[in-house]
Amino acid sequence: MIALRCQNIKKSFGSVVALSNATLSVEKGEIRALLGGNGSGKSTLARILGGAIKPDEGQIELYEKPCALRSPAYSKRQGIVITSQELSLFTNLSVEMNLLMCNIPKRLGLFTDHKELREKALFILKEMQLDHLLGKKVSDLSPNQQYLIEFAKALIQKPKILIVDEITSALYREEVEIVKTMLRYLKNEGASVLFISHRMSEIYSICDSVTVMRNGETIETVGIEEKDQNELLSMMSGREVVDKFPLI
Numbered sequence: 382m383i384a385l386r387c388q389n390i391k392k393s394f395g396s397v398v399a400l401s402n403a404t405l406s407v408e409k410g411e412i413r414a415l416l417g418g419n420g421s422g423k424s425t426l427a428r429i430l431g432g433a434i435k436p437d438e439g440q441i442e443l444y445e446k447p448c449a450l451r452s453p454a455y456s457k458r459q460g461i462v463i464t465s466q467e468l469s470l471f472t473n474l475s476v477e478m479n480l481l482m483c484n485i486p487k488r489l490g491l492f493t494d495h496k497e498l499r500e501k502a503l504f505i506l507k508e509m510q511l512d513h514l515l516g517k518k519v520s521d522l523s524p525n526q527q528y529l530i531e532f533a534k535a536l537i538q539k540p541k542i543l544i545v546d547e548i549t550s551a552l553y554r555e556e557v558e559i560v561k562t563m564l565r566y567l568k569n570e571g572a573s574v575l576f577i578s579h580r581m582s583e584i585y586s587i588c589d590s591v592t593v594m595r596n597g598e599t600i601e602t603v604g605i606e607e608k609d610q611n612e613l614l615s616m617m618s619g620r621e622v623v624d625k626f627p628l629i
């Protein structure tokens with residue numbers, strides 16, 4: 382079952398062509414890396430899928446049905462959740478309140494019984510070894526803790542397709558391990574992940590496959606075992622990589 386299919390997506394901002402052709406399919410339960418240099422269009426594709434911006438051309442299918450992602454709320458209702466380093470937390474509220482608020486349907490209001498939501502928030506935070514932060518005010522957390530809570534907020538929304546846009550670049554090794562554990566958990570639940578990162582070691586340790594982007598275009602999708610990191614780097618840059626890069 383194909384969870385997400387993008388066909389020939391194009392997007393320009395004025396004279397800047399951010400995406401000239403993004404074409405990819407992600408299976409249900411697949412963790413797909415999106416690898417490309419700065420400015421290659423990864424975040425633009427993420428934002429299109431999240432409904433924040435509209436593509437100029439192209440088709441998107443979710444679970445093999447055409448789908449026009451017209452707004453962030455609509456994408457969210459379809460189960461597409463994006464997490465990035467752009468924090469959307471209310472810093473003067475507790476972690477728990479932030480996690481509860483992101484999942485409460487508007488019609489219920491704030492004062493309904495949130496027992497189930499509370500349990501879910503606690504479960505996710507326990508899995509992330511962050512349950513000690515539940516009652517803390519977000520402004521009292523370190524920046525990295527805030528990124529992890531932002532990530533927890535994405536998980537609590539039960540994503541069918543989770544897009545992780547470079548959240549790991551600021552994190553320490555142990556924190557990245559927490560993110561990886563949670564992505565594996567999501568995969569086991571049948572969700573799909575689009576994992577944007579430039580750290581090869583992360584991509585090789587967690588992803589099933591990788592789509593390489595260059596200059597707004599998806600160049601190729603390969604299984605993770607099919608190419609070594611120098612081959613991926615040369616696909617990314619369009620040049621033969623002569624020097625061996627250390628594993629980063």
Ligand code: ADP
Pocket residue numbers: 394397398399417418419420421422423424425426
């Ligand atoms: P990546 O995430 O791969 O680094 P982006 O998708 O952020 O790449 O950007 C792709 C190109 O589109 C870049 O040249 C960037 O400057 C441009 N771009 C992205 N968003 C905007 C915007 N809102 N306005 C103008 N140009 C943009």
Ligand code: MG
Pocket residue numbers: 423424425547
């Ligand atoms: Mg980006």
